[in-house]
Amino acid sequence: MRVTVTGSSGLIGSALARALREDGHDVVRLVRREPSAPDEARWSPPDGCVEAAALEGADAVVHLAGAGVGDRPWTKAYKRRIRDSRLNGTRTLAEAIAAADRRPPVLVCGSAIGFYGDTGGREADEKSPMGTGFLAALVRDWEAAAAPAREAGVRVVHPRTGVVLARGGGILGRTLPLFRLGVGGRLGDGTQWTSWISLADEVAALRFLIEHEVSGPVNLTAPDPVTNAAYTAALARALHRPARLAVPKALLRAALRDFADEGPLISQRVLPRRLEQAGFRFRHPDVDSALAALL
Secondary structure, eight states, X not given: OEEEEESTTSHHHHHHHXXXXXXXXXXXXXXSXXXXXXXXXXXXXXXXXXXXXXXXXXXXXXXXXXXXXXXXXXXXXXXXXXXHHHHHHHHHHXXXXXXXXXXXXXXXXXXXXXXXXXXXXXXXXXXXXXXXXXXHHHHHHHHHTTHHHHHTTOEXXXXXXXXXXXXXXXXXXXXXXXXXXXXXXXXXXXXXXXXXXXXXXXXXXXXXXXXXXXXXXXXXXXXXXXXXXXXXXXXXXXHTOOOOEEEOHHHHHHHHBTHXXXXXXXXXXXXXXXHHHTTOOXXXXXXXXXHHHHO
């Protein structure tokens, strides 16, 4: 296949590009600077421009670009950046795909389980209603921004990704040094549910969505969500280190601002029903197997 990827320098995008290349597929990486390698092509969401050659003849487009949700405290300016980066990028790409002479047959357009808001202990799947909060509204508008491609007859699928567990990045990568030192611990009271997926399963699921006739929202989370306390205990077991501390909610809110209540403190018990019904099989269905493979 020939697959065009945005966000190829990020945690998920780089892993996806590497996996595709290892299996002999061609990857075209859309970048916002001047291309400096044969596999790069330029796009500029602020200008509404995508290099036409990057889309012509592509068998799939995977759109993963966007400002990191948990990279910084949520000031008003940063929340605007998060939103604009996703809506402008998705709209630009969808319009370019719709206008292409030979349209790619599928657009896998990144999304998030933030759509469901705080579910408490209630299970949520793709049929569950939209929640409340900044991320829920963002996901609604983010997915809607892909409408030009969908209306042009392109199959559009929205992988709503949960917390990605990876040794080299994300929440696990950032907290691993603390846990190795024995000073890791739960966040708040630890009762909030975490819907996670290993990086290997995230990449495999994205490739599955390219190749199978699935469209619309699809949850990319493992089938066994856990509470934060259970995740903390599992990580401590995997490292053979204690994890008896706790980070107070007040400290998280002071450090992360609004993100605290829609990130580490939110409770989301989300299940991947559509993915499993389509025939996907998880390599790491439970948190212990995921951590064992990663560590």
